[in-house]
Amino acid sequence: MVLALGAAGCGTDATPPLDPALAGTMQGSQLTRVSAFGVSALVPDGWVAHPASDATYHVGVAASPPPSTGATQPIESGLIATRVDATQVGVASDLYYLAAKGPVVAGMTHGGSCTVMAERVFADHAPASMAGARRSPGDFVARATGTCRRRGSTTRWSYFVAAPGYGPAREEGIPGSGLYLIVASTPAAPGAGRTLAHMIRSVRFGEDGPHDFVEAILSTTTRTLA
Numbered sequence: 281m282v283l284a285l286g287a288a289g290c291g292t293d294a295t296p297p298l299d300p301a302l303a304g305t306m307q308g309s310q311l312t313r314v315s316a317f318g319v320s321a322l323v324p325d326g327w328v329a330h331p332a333s334d335a336t337y338h339v340g341v342a343a344s345p346p347p348s349t350g351a352t353q354p355i356e357s358g359l360i361a362t363r364v365d366a367t368q369v370g371v372a373s374d375l376y377y378l379a380a381k382g383p384v385v386a387g388m389t390h391g392g393s394c395t396v397m398a399e400r401v402f403a404d405h406a407p408a409s410m411a412g413a414r415r416s417p418g419d420f421v422a423r424a425t426g427t428c429r430r431r432g433s434t435t436r437w438s439y440f441v442a443a444p445g446y447g448p449a450r451e452e453g454i455p456g457s458g459l460y461l462i463v464a465s466t467p468a469a470p471g472a473g474r475t476l477a478h479m480i481r482s483v484r485f486g487e488d489g490p491h492d493f494v495e496a497i498l499s500t501t502t503r504t505l506a
Contacts, residue, residue: 311482316341318454319361321462322482324475327358337369338362338461356435359464361483366458373418373445374407376458380420380443384461394437399424402497403447419447421493425476427468434468438476440483440490448500449493453485460485460493 311322316331319340323329329343340362364376381404401422406412421442428435442460444450453460464479466472483489 311478313482314341314343317363318486319363320484321359321361322479323359332360332362337364339365356430357466359462359479361462361485362460363454363457363485364459365456367456369458372409373443373458374409376443377405377407377418377420377445378410380422380441380459380461384441384459385424385439385463393430394426394428396424396426398426402494403449405445405447407445416445417447417450418445419443419449419497420445421447421449421497423480423490425473428465435465436468436472436476437463437465438480439463440480442490442493444493448496452488452492452496457485462490 310325312325312327312329313320313322314329315321316329317333317339321341321343323343324345326346327343328346329341332338332340332342340360342358342360342362344358366373366376399422401420403417403419403421405416405419407418408414408416412418419442421444423438423440425436425438428437440460440462442449442453443458444453444460462480462483464476466475480490
C-alpha cells in the first residue's frame with residue numbers, strides 16, 4: 281500500500297533522467313543520503329533510489345529495497361519524499377490544505393487493514409473559503425504512525441505532511457512549494473519505530489526538515505500565548 285504511493289510518483293513515462301546527485305554514501309554509516317529535485321533523505325544501504333515525478337507536479341525522491349530473489353513474497357518497505365511546486369501548478373493555496381488533510385494520506389489512515397497508532401496535528405486552519413476565519417493562514421501540518429496488514433504480514437508506516445499556506449511554516453523548505461509529503465514504511469519488527477522516525481527526520485526539503493516546519497509553528501504559538 282505504501283509503495284503504491286511511491287510507484288505512482290515514479291512512473292516510467294514521467295521520470296526524468298537520473299539526477300547526478302542522486303546518491304552519496306555517508307562514510308561509516310549504514311545509511312545512504314539520496315537526493316533529487318532539491319529533496320534528500322537517508323535510506324538503508326542497498327536500497328534502490330529513484331527521482332520521483334508525476335503529472336501533478338509532485339517531485340522528490342523515492343527509495344525501496346531491491347526485489348527479492350527468494351521464494352517468499354517480501355514485506356513492503358520504502359520511502360517517498362515529495363513536494364509540489366505551486367509556481368508550476370498555479371492553483372489556489374486552499375487546495376493544498378484540502379489535499380494535505382484528506383486524500384494525500386487517506387489510504388493509510390482509513391484503510392480497512394490499516395490502523396493509526398499515533399497522530400499529532402501541529403496546524404489545522406481551514407482557509408476562509410472553506411468556512412475558516414477571515415484571516416486564516418490556511419495551513420495544515422501533521423505527522424502520524426501506524427500499521428497495515430497485507431498478505432499475512434504487518435508493515436509499520438509513518439508520514440509527515442505539510443501544506444504551509446500562509447502560516448509560519450511557509451518560510452521553511454523550498455520557496456514556491458505548496459505541499460510536502462514524506463511516507464516511510466518497513467516490516468513491523470523490533471526497532472522499526474526508531475528506523476522510521478530516523479528516516480522521516482532525515483528528509484530535507486532544501487536545507488529544512490520536518491523538525492524545522494514544526495518548530496516554526498510551535499514557536500509562533502508560544503509567542504502568541506505569551
